Amino acid sequence: MSDSTIDGGRGSALLRLLWKAAKLLATVALTFLGLLIVTFLIGRVVPVDPVLAVIGDRAPKSVYDRVFVELGLDRPLYEQFWIYLQKVFSGDFGESFLTKRPITEDIARVFPATLELATVAILIGTVLGIPMGVWAAVRQGRLADQVVRVLGLVGYSAPIFWLGLLGLLVFYARLNWVAGPGRIDIAYEYAITPKTGLLLLDSAMQGQWDAFRNVFSHIILPAALLGYFSMAYISRMTRSFMLNELAQEYVTTARVKGVPEWRIIWVHALRNAAVPLVTVVALSYANLLEGSVLTETVFAWPGLGQYITNSLQNADMNAVLGGTLLIGAIFVGLNLLSDLLYTLLDPRVRRQA
Amino acid sequence: MTTLLTVEDLRVTFPTRQGPSEVVRGVGFTLGRERLGIVGESGSGKSQTGRAILGLTPPPGKATAKVLDFDGIDLRAASAATWRRLRGARMSMVMQDPKFSLNPVMTIGKQLMEALKFGAGETRAQARARALAMLEAVQIRDPERVFRAYPHELSGGMGQRAMIAMMLVTEPDLLIADEPTSALDVTVQVEVLRILDRLVRERGMGLIFISHDLRLVSSFCDRVLVMYAGRVVEELKAADLGKAQHPYTRGLMNCLPKIEGGVRPLPTLERDAAWAR
Numbered sequence: 001m002s003d004s005t006i007d008g009g010r011g012s013a014l015l016r017l018l019w020k021a022a023k024l025l026a027t028v029a030l031t032f033l034g035l036l037i038v039t040f041l042i043g044r045v046v047p048v049d050p051v052l053a054v055i056g057d058r059a060p061k062s063v064y065d066r067v068f069v070e071l072g073l074d075r076p077l078y079e080q081f082w083i084y085l086q087k088v089f090s091g092d093f094g095e096s097f098l099t100k101r102p103i104t105e106d107i108a109r110v111f112p113a114t115l116e117l118a119t120v121a122i123l124i125g126t127v128l129g130i131p132m133g134v135w136a137a138v139r140q141g142r143l144a145d146q147v148v149r150v151l152g153l154v155g156y157s158a159p160i161f162w163l164g165l166l167g168l169l170v171f172y173a174r175l176n177w178v179a180g181p182g183r184i185d186i187a188y189e190y191a192i193t194p195k196t197g198l199l200l201l202d203s204a205m206q207g208q209w210d211a212f213r214n215v216f217s218h219i220i221l222p223a224a225l226l227g228y229f230s231m232a233y234i235s236r237m238t239r240s241f242m243l244n245e246l247a248q249e250y251v252t253t254a255r256v257k258g259v260p261e262w263r264i265i266w267v268h269a270l271r272n273a274a275v276p277l278v279t280v281v282a283l284s285y286a287n288l289l290e291g292s293v294l295t296e297t298v299f300a301w302p303g304l305g306q307y308i309t310n311s312l313q314n315a316d317m318n319a320v321l322g323g324t325l326l327i328g329a330i331f332v333g334l335n336l337l338s339d340l341l342y343t344l345l346d347p348r349v350r351r352q353a
Numbered sequence: 354m355t356t357l358l359t360v361e362d363l364r365v366t367f368p369t370r371q372g373p374s375e376v377v378r379g380v381g382f383t384l385g386r387e388r389l390g391i392v393g394e395s396g397s398g399k400s401q402t403g404r405a406i407l408g409l410t411p412p413p414g415k416a417t418a419k420v421l422d423f424d425g426i427d428l429r430a431a432s433a434a435t436w437r438r439l440r441g442a443r444m445s446m447v448m449q450d451p452k453f454s455l456n457p458v459m460t461i462g463k464q465l466m467e468a469l470k471f472g473a474g475e476t477r478a479q480a481r482a483r484a485l486a487m488l489e490a491v492q493i494r495d496p497e498r499v500f501r502a503y504p505h506e507l508s509g510g511m512g513q514r515a516m517i518a519m520m521l522v523t524e525p526d527l528l529i530a531d532e533p534t535s536a537l538d539v540t541v542q543v544e545v546l547r548i549l550d551r552l553v554r555e556r557g558m559g560l561i562f563i564s565h566d567l568r569l570v571s572s573f574c575d576r577v578l579v580m581y582a583g584r585v586v587e588e589l590k591a592a593d594l595g596k597a598q599h600p601y602t603r604g605l606m607n608c609l610p611k612i613e614g615g616v617r618p619l620p621t622l623e624r625d626a627a628w629a630r
Contacts, residue, residue: 249453255409256448257468257519258441261433271458347458347503 028332035328039321040084044077047314053097059120072258098311103322106307111326112197113183114296114303117226118288120200120219124227125234126281130270132231132236138265140243148235155232160225164298167221179217181300188214223298226292230284237280241273248272275346282338289330357527357559358384358406361420365401365499375418378583384527388553390570390591392605393580394622398562402580403529406492406561407446410438422538423590426527441468444527445520447549450536455504459490461515469520475505487522488515510541514548521552527559535564540564544574567594567605579605581628601628 051067072080091105095126136148172180179185184192184199188211192202200219203212245251246269254264291305304323311319345347359552365377377398393399394515397427405416408428410507423444426435445468448454456464465484466477488496491514502511520528533549534542550573557628564570570577571591579587579602587599597603 158536249448249450250402250456252409253448253454253464253516253519254456254467256407256440256446258437258439260437268456268459272456275458345458348505 024336028336031332032329034327035332036085036088037081039324039328040081042324043317043321044080046317048317053315053317088325093322096311096313096316096319097337098316098319103318106319107304107322107326108197110302110304110307111281113301114289114291114305116198116200117219117223117295117301117303118285118291121226121288122221122230122281122285124224125230125284128227128279129231129234130238131212133235134242134265134270136235136239137242137246145239147279148239152232152236155228159294160229160292161294161298163225163228164222164295167225168298171221179214181298183218183301184215185218222295222301226288226295233284234280238273238277241276242269245269245272271345275342278338278341278345282334282341286331286334289334290327334350356383356385357424359420359422360384360406361404361418362400363402363418363421364513365398365405365414365416365417365538376414376583380580380583380585382578382588384559384561386526386557386559386578388562388574388578390562390564390574391580392564392567392570392577394565396582397580398583399580400531402556403561403563406529407440407444409446417457425467433587436610441525442523443525444521444529445525446531447513447520449532451504451507451509451516452518452536455512457504459503460500461502461504461519465500465515465522468522484518484522487518488551489516490521491515491518492544493518508541509537510545513537513541513545515547515594517549517552521556524556525558527561528553529561529563531563531564533562534569535566541590567602584628586628599628600625 008200018260050071051064051073054071055063055067068074072083075083080314091104096106099106132148132151136145141146168180171177191208191211192199192206195202195205199215200212203209242265246265248269251264251269254268259268290305291303291308293305293309295301296306298302304326308320308323310316311323360383361381363377363380364375365463366375368374374615376396380398391399391402401410401414401416404410405418406421406428407425408416408431410416418429423439426439428439431439445569455461462481462484465487469480469483485496485500488499493511493514499507499511499515503518504515506517513536517533524555530549534545542614546569560574562570562574567577567579571594574591576593577589577591578585579589579597579599581601587597589597589602594606597606600623604620607620608622
């Protein structure tokens with residue numbers, strides 16, 4: 001190029017983009033390595049003898065010694081970690097002592113249940129929580145604000161298993177508005193061919209609308225409960241972000257220009273509040289994806305939370321480590337996603353490399 | 354001269370823990386299509402006076418007045434719809450710092466167009482052409498670029514020019530400029546003032562210029578109100594500044610350093626509790 005610009009040595013736009021992508025990849029790789037080290041060490045530190053988990057406590061000493069060597073426990077720790085790392089990268093997380101199946105297979109079975117529940121829940125929480133938070137901020141100190149505050153407070157403080165049981169009692173046992181525990185009635189279970197494992201999606205794609213209605217009727221109560229908890233948090237955060245934005249000078253500017261109030265609130269202020277809200281929603285979603293043990297127990301939901309708790313109680317370390325790694329990956333993934341959304345929403349972040 | 358704005362006994366009160374605190378205490382003046390300066394120190398109530406005229410006293414503050422009349426419209430009884438029709442279209446305000454007064458996530462163009470879209474009814478292309486012409490009028494050399502830019506991509510001087518463009522594009526009758534150059538570099542200040550001065554003169558609008566800088570105000574305005582502790586302590590023609598009677602005004606003038614025949618020590622401002630009464 002003939003016309004040269006002084007760019008402070010940052011190079012061309014393409015190079016900068018590549019550099020940015022490389023940096024991002026390096027960050028993700030490092031985070032995962034750290035995660036692997038931590039999960040691996042936890043697996044070695046806990047007072048669970050993996051040999052006993054395999055052979056039981058009645059096997060003779062000779063068997064014990066053989067399995068000890070087979071599992072590679074006689075080698076130095078770094079060598080064990082290296083082997084663990086290689087296995088993980090080839091997609092081998094070991095076998096569950098409990099179910100006798102590969103961990104990946106187990107997780108592929110339980111995770112979609114949690115993913116589906118969490119997604120419906122976060123949708124409910126966001127769709128309700130953001131408008132409620134906005135409303136509370138606009139009506140600060142007045143009745144609407146108090147109503148939202150009390151609703152949020154109940155959401156924070158009522159134990160979810162109690163609300164869950166109450167919900168089942170009222171909406172399932174008494175009113176019969178929704179279906180009971182479980183993901184689907186047995187009658188419909190074989191009507192759907194599992195593709196994604198997300199029953200709502202599978203049944204809709206296959207045009208099984210009766211099954212879809214049944215699945216929906218099962219998921220709506222637990223999802224509404226979990227969504228209520230995220231709504232409580234999201235509405236509180238939205239309120240405080242909005243109060244902050246509505247006090248800014250640019251809001252006065254908009255008023256001076258004669259911009260209608262609804263536009264000031266929903267376009268000017270909310271668009272700015274959306275930037276920190278992305279993180280709030282992403283973290284709420286990540287929390288839901290961990291799987292809520294109590295909700296899953298009350299609603300007999302075969303999800304990740306139940307699986308990990310069950311594995312932990314039975315000292316099934318391979319399953320616990322696999323699950324932990326998955327949750328870690330979810331957190332990393334969602335953080336990455338919210339960073340990307342940040343750049344989309346805030347032009348000030350866009351320019352910085 | 355036709356009267357554009359009449360203010361009589363304007364009071365702005367904020368509730369505090371120690372009871373209500375009156376920050377503007379009975380301000381009155383009339384304004385035609387002229388340039389009126391309001392000078393005073395921080396907390397003298399000059400900014401709140403400006404905001405009260407636009408009905409933008411920040412809650413929980415309250416503004417009351419015996420008369421607040423804008424071109425025959427009683428602003429005290431104005432409905433939300435009346436305010437929306439007036440603001441932007443007929444009266445507007447340039448604020449201190451473009452870093453805060455422009456929406457950071459909206460392009461300058463979008464913010465400019467917004468003033469037009471809700472001020473007058475016209476097509477998008479017409480509005481865009483007018484917005485670009487206005488950016489040119491505030492001496493922005495590359496209006497297309499600024500139109501697409503976000504506020505953080507502009508310098509302070511550019512941002513303030515964009516702000517002025519945004520406030521004048523609807524050709525209002527009254528402009529309130531609240532310390533429009535205080536956040537800018539000294540070199541840029543003069544330029545921005547010159548642009549503002551020219552536009553106000555050309556369009557023959559009424560201007561209320563709020564500042565703490567007495568010298569700046571007197572060189573720029575026809576008349577000057579001096580405010581102290583929520584009251585107007587003196588009103589005079591800018592040309593008659595030398596004849597100022599009030600000790601506070603004299604103090605404001607005397608505490609400025611002079612290039613020739615330096616005064617040492619520089620006199621400090623005196624404050625008399627009696628002026629605030």
